[in-house]
Amino acid sequence: xxxxxxxxxxxxxxxxxxxxxxxxxxxxxxxxxxxxxxxxxxxxxxxxxxxxxxxxxxxxxxxxxxxxxxxxxxxxxxxxxxxxxxxxxxxxxxxxxxxxxxxxxxxxxxxxxxxxxxxxxxxxxxxxxxxxxxxxxxxxxxxxxxxxxxxxxxxxxxxxxxxxxxxxxxxxxxxxxxxxxxx
Numbered sequence: 103x104x105x106x107x108x109x110x111x112x113x114x115x116x117x118x119x120x121x122x123x124x125x126x127x128x129x130x131x132x133x134x135x136x137x138x139x140x141x142x143x144x145x146x147x148x149x150x151x152x153x154x155x156x157x158x159x160x161x162x163x164x165x166x167x168x169x170x171x172x173x174x175x176x177x178x179x180x181x182x183x184x185x186x187x188x189x190x191x192x193x194x195x196x197x198x199x200x201x202x203x204x205x206x207x208x209x210x211x212x213x214x215x216x217x218x219x220x221x222x223x224x225x226x227x228x229x230x231x232x233x234x235x236x237x238x239x240x241x242x243x244x245x246x247x248x249x250x251x252x253x254x255x256x257x258x259x260x261x262x263x264x265x266x267x268x269x270x271x272x273x274x275x276x277x278x279x280x281x282x283x284x285x
Contacts, residue, residue: 127177139221153251
């Protein structure tokens with residue numbers, strides 16, 4: 103994840119923003135780096151362009167995280183919600199057991215097959231689930247339902263076509279893994 107964070111910061115340091123920009127938030131956030139994203143049947147509009155909307159279930163963590171304030175406006179999320187953000191954390195709860203696991207970063211190439219795309223969940227709102235989930239080891243973790251665009255680039259806000267290399271921490275076989283295209 104530290105590599106992902108470094109790549110993100112390097113890419114964004116070369117882009118200019120009219121307001122907001124990249125910021126560091128402190129507090130609760132959802133980390134979707136190892137999550138799948140399933141189509142909801144709705145669309146989500148980014149810079150006037152509609153994309154299929156995907157729902158990812160992500161663990162809620164507490165600490166420092168990297169945010170795109172151009173999308174969010176501020177680090178403060180509404181009541182019972184959190185922002186889905188990146189962080190340098192390398193071990194965190196992951197599906198399906200929700201036990202804390204060390205992330206395994208990988209790349210894959212998007213396809214036109216169902217579930218063969220990618221999902222951008224960075225700096226979108228998530229609703230915290232009403233009840234904490236019991237992990238396979240007997241601990242409890244707070245999860246959040248996050249909505250974001252499928253096949254939309256977190257770097258350019260443009261479409262991610264089939265054949266694009268993506269970096270993710272989601273396991274092999276994950277549906278529309280949360281991640282970002284390589285520069």
